[in-house]
Amino acid sequence: MVARIKFTLLLLVFFFMESTLAQFITPGVWGMSYETIPRFALVGIIYASLFIGRREGLYYGMAFGLLQDMLYGNVIGVYTLSMMVAGYMAGLVLMIFHRSVAVVISTLTLVLFGHEWLTYTLFRLFYTNPVNVQWTLTNEIIPTLVANMIFAILVYKPVRNLCDQVLQNKERAHE
C-alpha cells in the first residue's frame, strides 16, 4: 500500500513538473527555435503499464489525462482518451516480446511518438490553417521525443524499483 501511494505521488510530482520546472529548461528560453512539450507523467504511465500491468497503465492514463484536461484544457476528454490509449498500448507490447531494456526503450519511443502524432492529427483535423507536417516533425515532435527520452532514462532506476514493489504487494494480496 505504501509503495502504491509512493508511486502515485511520484506521478503527481512528474505531472506538476511538466507545467513548472520544465518550463525553465525548454529550448525556447535559450533562444532556440525547437519546441519541446514535457510529457513526464506519460513517461511514468508507460513505465507503470510495462512494469505493473497494462490495466494499471489504462487507469493511471485516464486519471492523469483527466487532470491535464481539467487543469489546462478547454475541452475535457481529449487527453483522457489519448493518454488512456497510450498507456494501454504500451502494455500490449509485452504480449509479443519479453521484457528487456531494449524493448522498454523502443516501446517508450514508439508510444511517445504515437501520442504526439495523435494529438497533432487531432489538431490538424480541427484547425483551419494547418502547420506544415515536415516542420512539426523536425521542430516539435522529434525534440519532444528526445527530451522525454532523456527524462525517461534518468528516472528509469527509481521508477522501476517502485513499480516492482507495487507489483510484489499486488501479487502478495492475491495469494
Place this chain on the structure above:
Amino acid sequence: MSFFGNRKLIIVLIGLVLLLVVMGSTARDRLNLTWPEKFLKDTASVVQEIFYRPAQAVSTFFHEVQDVFNAYEENRVLKSSLDQYTQMAAELKAVKAENKKLLENLQVKQDMNDYNLIYSQVVARNTSQWNDVLVIGNGSKNGVKKDMAVITSQGLVGRVESVSNFSSTVELLTSLETSAKNRVSSYIITTVPVQPPAGTQPGNTQQGAGNQNTANQGTTNQNVGNQDQQAVGQNNTTVPTPVKTENGWAPGILEGYDSTAKLLIMRKIPLEHKIKVGDPVITSGLGGTIPSKLPVGIVERIEPGDYGLTQTAYIKPYADFSLINDVFIVNRDFITTPSGEVIPSNAAEQQTKSADKGGDK
C-alpha cells in the same frame, strides 16, 4: 486473438460514449466553470506555486549571470537611446495635454482607454500547440473576470479564459485552438503620405490616391476619425509638402498564430489601407472587454487575404512568449455594448449575459 471478452467490450463502448458526451458538452463556450473544476484548479495552483517559485529563482539567477556579461554592450546602447527617450517623453506629455483639451472641446465623453491593472504572478504554464495556457495566481476573489486582456510589461499576451476563486487560466495569443474566442480587434497605425489637394496637381494616379485617402478616413473609428479629419483639414490648408505624413488606422482582427515563423496573424484588413512593414499594431478597444491602445506588435509581412478582398498582416509580437513570469490583467472600467453605449462594467455584465452572444472580444 481477442483482447476483450464480450462483457469488457460493452464496458469499453459505454466508456467511449460517456467520454464523447463529456467532450461534446464541454466543447462549447462556457460562462462559468463547474465547482469540481474550480476546486481542482485552485488546489493545483497552490501546488504549482510551490514548484514554480524555486525554479523561477534558479532560472533568474542564471539569466542574471548572463546579463552581467552583456552589461557593457547593453549599457552603451541604452545610453544612446536615453537621449531620444527624454525628448519623446516631453513630446508625449505635450501631445497628451493637447489631446485632452481637444477631446474636451469636442465634448467626447467615452474614453476607451480607461483601465486598471491587476498584478499577478504566473504559477504554471502548459506549452502545447493546441492549447498554450498560463495559470496565474489571482482569481475572481481578486477581481479577475473572464475575457479580460492580459499583458506583460512588453505588450499584449492573451486573455483570461476561465476564472476560479483563487486562480485563473490565461489563453495566450499563440494558442492555436480552433475556438472563435481567441480574437482581438486591433488597429495597425499606418503612415500615409498626405496628398496635396486633388485640383492643384494633374494626373489620374494622384486623384485615385486622394480618393483612397478619404475612404480611409471614412472607415475608421469615429472617435479617432474626427481628430484625423481635423488634422488633415489643417494640413491641406497649409503648404503641402510631399514628405508630410499622416497616421491612418487600419482595422483588422488578430486571429491565429503562425508557429513556424512565430508571428501573429491579423486578418480582415480592408484593401484600401496601405500597410508597411514596421507599422505598429495596437488594440482597438471596440470589442468590449479589451481597452484600446494596448501595444501588440509590429507588422513583419503583408499578404493578400482570402479571396483577395482583404489583406492579411503577419505581426511580430512585442511580448516574449518563451518565458512569462509576471503578468498584468487589464480591468477595463467601462465597456461598450454591441449597440454602442458605454456603461459601467458591472451593469454591462448583466446585460451581456442576456443580450450578447455573438460579439467578438
